[in-house]
Amino acid sequence: MRKALKVKVAAAMTVLLLLLAGGVAMAEEMKMVGDVVKIEISGPDAKTAKATLKDTKTGDLVTITVNDDLTLDKFKDHRIGVGDEIRCKYEVKDGKNVSKYFRKTAGC
Amino acid sequence: MRNRSRLAVFVAAMLLAGAAVAKEHPGKEYIERNGYQGPSTCEAQGCHPGTAKEFLNTVHWKHASPVPNVEGLEPGKEYGMKNRIYTMCNGNDIVNNLKEIFNPATGKTKFSGCNSCHPGNHISDVGSVGKEAENAIDCLICHASKYDFRQRRASEDKTGRVVMGQDRSKEAALSVGRPDVKNCMVCHESAGGGVLLKRGFAFTKETDVHAKNGMVCVDCHASKNHRIPTGFDPNNWASDGLRVSCEDCHQGTPHKDGDLNRHVARIACQTCHIPRTGGAIAKDFTRWTQGADKFYEPTTLKKEANETTPVYAWYNKTVRNEPHFIGPKGSREEKGSRIYPFKIFEGKAFFDKKTGNLLSMDFAPPMATGDALAGVASAAKTLGIKEYEPVPGWQTIYFGSTHLVTKEKALTCFHCHSRNGVLNFRALGYAEQEEEKLTNASIYFDKMAEQQKEDW
Numbered sequence: 032m033r034k035a036l037k038v039k040v041a042a043a044m045t046v047l048l049l050l051l052a053g054g055v056a057m058a059e060e061m062k063m064v065g066d067v068v069k070i071e072i073s074g075p076d077a078k079t080a081k082a083t084l085k086d087t088k089t090g091d092l093v094t095i096t097v098n099d100d101l102t103l104d105k106f107k108d109h110r111i112g113v114g115d116e117i118r119c120k121y122e123v124k125d126g127k128n129v130s131k132y133f134r135k136t137a138g139c
Numbered sequence: 140m141r142n143r144s145r146l147a148v149f150v151a152a153m154l155l156a157g158a159a160v161a162k163e164h165p166g167k168e169y170i171e172r173n174g175y176q177g178p179s180t181c182e183a184q185g186c187h188p189g190t191a192k193e194f195l196n197t198v199h200w201k202h203a204s205p206v207p208n209v210e211g212l213e214p215g216k217e218y219g220m221k222n223r224i225y226t227m228c229n230g231n232d233i234v235n236n237l238k239e240i241f242n243p244a245t246g247k248t249k250f251s252g253c254n255s256c257h258p259g260n261h262i263s264d265v266g267s268v269g270k271e272a273e274n275a276i277d278c279l280i281c282h283a284s285k286y287d288f289r290q291r292r293a294s295e296d297k298t299g300r301v302v303m304g305q306d307r308s309k310e311a312a313l314s315v316g317r318p319d320v321k322n323c324m325v326c327h328e329s330a331g332g333g334v335l336l337k338r339g340f341a342f343t344k345e346t347d348v349h350a351k352n353g354m355v356c357v358d359c360h361a362s363k364n365h366r367i368p369t370g371f372d373p374n375n376w377a378s379d380g381l382r383v384s385c386e387d388c389h390q391g392t393p394h395k396d397g398d399l400n401r402h403v404a405r406i407a408c409q410t411c412h413i414p415r416t417g418g419a420i421a422k423d424f425t426r427w428t429q430g431a432d433k434f435y436e437p438t439t440l441k442k443e444a445n446e447t448t449p450v451y452a453w454y455n456k457t458v459r460n461e462p463h464f465i466g467p468k469g470s471r472e473e474k475g476s477r478i479y480p481f482k483i484f485e486g487k488a489f490f491d492k493k494t495g496n497l498l499s500m501d502f503a504p505p506m507a508t509g510d511a512l513a514g515v516a517s518a519a520k521t522l523g524i525k526e527y528e529p530v531p532g533w534q535t536i537y538f539g540s541t542h543l544v545t546k547e548k549a550l551t552c553f554h555c556h557s558r559n560g561v562l563n564f565r566a567l568g569y570a571e572q573e574e575e576k577l578t579n580a581s582i583y584f585d586k587m588a589e590q591q592k593e594d595w
Contacts, residue, residue, distance in 0.1 A: 087431030088431070108286060116430070134335075138330065138334060139253060139332070
């Protein structure tokens, strides 16, 4: 009976720890609007790029890591370039601001 | 079996298409030797003869066409983004022509205008004709996979004319081919004031089963002599006279299940296979919001692709067109009508109290200062309207919902035939007793119970 109780407590503790660990690992989503001041991309076959945005509210420079193919393609053919205003959502992962949403604010 | 055959045909077609893509453009050597000068290069040496002239007569160049299925239009007149207005786009090519806009708050300028997507150079603009217009066509923006968009920027020439640049480099010309999704979306994703706002769909493998299967826009919108087929979106009026529909490929009895096939006569494919929509849900052209760059934009409520749900209505492919409503005509009683899904959009703008008509707007004044009425005044001046009395009002628009196609998440029996189902049977013309019967689980219970047993 006592052993069974110990097993239950251990199981509960494990679940709790996993949940807490998950909470720590869950990155917070950040949002910003900013102008592109720099794009660093290594060539036509690049699978990642860095774009530096100047936050329109704070004036801070924020470097965003972009990995999605669609946005990378827009960097490569300059559909997105320096001076474009961007609405961006990103998560901080391993010290990098990884883009989840990266779109020009303008349309026609 | 039939679906398998179709799949085999599709796979074979994709393989052939792949081979075609890999095939070298026959004009490669000529372009390498002579460079690229525009349409004259495409037509040189007997290749693509007459194509430029032919293109000048398409909707992509004219931004207008005869519109036979919309009520209340002047007979014989052509309509399209060249001249029409509604509350998603309160300007058009005429009143909101591409120009440089000066911001008094910052001293900075920017180029903006409805015709900024026109595939000419703006000197030869929407609907222009003649040799100069033919030479101005930007073939590569639709046909090159290596187009450098730094070249496609508006600027002023020495005489003060606004010119839209083009990439006419050898590198771009050597990458010509059949248009890819990117070539179409360059313009079509930015319509209505921002990315994926107007129609609210993204054509990606995550959001559309056709994209997931490797298809591109022109697989369905397959052009004939640069005339591109379109569907019957109640708010997309101009067409090249060619139409595209799901039934072009998915004919007759597209489902294995006979009960589903029975629905096809009165329920459009889109109704079950496009259960979501997205993009802007409402916009206010009377109230402009200042952005970070100190320019103003109409205040807009934006949603993502697949974030909103459609509304369902009978549609016979003709359009009710009134100042405060643009949407489908049709009814349950009418044999040619089917139930379709629509993206609902509501826009606020100025109407003329004297005539009741919607007034158009030149975006330059409100973009610079936020003064929406100055935009109405500028547009009225361009159109020669001397007397009008602007009053704010709302317009409801039903946009066709024909992308974001899904197989896995398609609506099934209980999505419609239940008390909290997506169809409002009463609004669709069914009596109370009919609704009672149509929203009862007895319709599908045995069948779904059997399916459930098979699934587990």
